[in-house]
Amino acid sequence: ITEQKSYTERLEKTVAIRTDELKTALAAEKELNDLKTKFLSMVSHEFKTPLSGILTSSMLLGKYKLTEQQDKREKHIATITDKVQYLNVILNDFLSVEKLEKGKVNYKFSNFKISKVLNEVIYNANMVLKDGQHINYPENIDDLSLYQDEKIVELALSNLIYNAIKYSSENTIIDIKISQNKDTTLFIIKDNGIGIPKKDQKNIFQRYFRAENALLMQGTGIGLNIVKDHLENLNGSISFTSVEQKGSTFTIELPNKAEQ
Numbered sequence: 001i002t003e004q005k006s007y008t009e010r011l012e013k014t015v016a017i018r019t020d021e022l023k024t025a026l027a028a029e030k031e032l033n034d035l036k037t038k039f040l041s042m043v044s045h046e047f048k049t050p051l052s053g054i055l056t057s058s059m060l061l062g063k064y065k066l067t068e069q070q071d072k073r074e075k076h077i078a079t080i081t082d083k084v085q086y087l088n089v090i091l092n093d094f095l096s097v098e099k100l101e102k103g104k105v106n107y108k109f110s111n112f113k114i115s116k117v118l119n120e121v122i123y124n125a126n127m128v129l130k131d132g133q134h135i136n137y138p139e140n141i142d143d144l145s146l147y148q149d150e151k152i153v154e155l156a157l158s159n160l161i162y163n164a165i166k167y168s169s170e171n172t173i174i175d176i177k178i179s180q181n182k183d184t185t186l187f188i189i190k191d192n193g194i195g196i197p198k199k200d201q202k203n204i205f206q207r208y209f210r211a212e213n214a215l216l217m218q219g220t221g222i223g224l225n226i227v228k229d230h231l232e233n234l235n236g237s238i239s240f241t242s243v244e245q246k247g248s249t250f251t252i253e254l255p256n257k258a259e260q
């Protein structure tokens with residue numbers, strides 16, 4: 001009887017362990033499914049607004065005769081270009097995620113002037129500034145160069161600058177500072193925007209994460225995650241300080257010379 005009892009006890013223990021394992025597996029599957037649903041809803045949501053803008057503009061465009069109402073045509077063409085550009089950015093972000101995840105990124109290193117990349121990013125950013133917004137940036141940095149992946153530096157700077165614009169209101173200043181020592185370069189991007197709530201700060205680099213106070217603005221929660229992954233692959237880093245309703249300061253540090 002004692003033997004049978006101990007056998008039953010062992011059996012019960014095994015069953016309990018297996019049940020726990022099954023529960024854990026089911027919970028993991030549910031979490032994955034929830035993530036997929038969240039992702040699909042985020043993608044549909046992000047695509048819906050620009051796509052309906054494109055649709056309306058192109059339908060109206062079809063109504064205007066070529067020679068007439070040139071100003072209206074131009075306005076709708078600008079809307080279409082703007083929305084298509086936005087969709088392109090999102091799609092590139094998705095592709096970057098896929099490449100990073102598969103470890104398939106081939107970095108291409110070259111020597112370039114920081115001012116060249118910065119001027120390009122500022123030129124594009126100036127087109128999407130809100131009324132009265134202004135970007136201050138260093139203009140006398142022709143002597144600063146990097147041996148890095150130029151596209152990644154451009155991606156990182158544009159992500160941070162576009163965020164600074166998006167998460168700040170009209171009539172604010174975005175301040176960019178760049179400094180270089182023997183080994184590394186610092187890029188500092190400061191805004192006076194909505195800031196990041198304290199409770200959300202630890203999650204800000206997680207993929208798809210968006211802070212509560214950011215949800216009114218369009219976004220996917222992918223940009224910072226990609227930037228961080230790329231920078232870390234290049235032995236760099238990204239950090240920030242932020243106070244809600246006051247503003248945020250993001251800092252990128254990158255080696256002047258990439259290791260081959």
Ligand code: ADP
Nearest residue numbers: 163164167195210211214219220221222223224
């Ligand atoms: P997205 O802007 O598409 O949501 P990001 O990955 O670029 O995604 O940023 C993740 C989140 O970090 C944003 O949703 C927002 O909550 C917060 N965030 C990023 N930059 C700023 C900023 N400059 N000011 C305030 N919040 C920011």
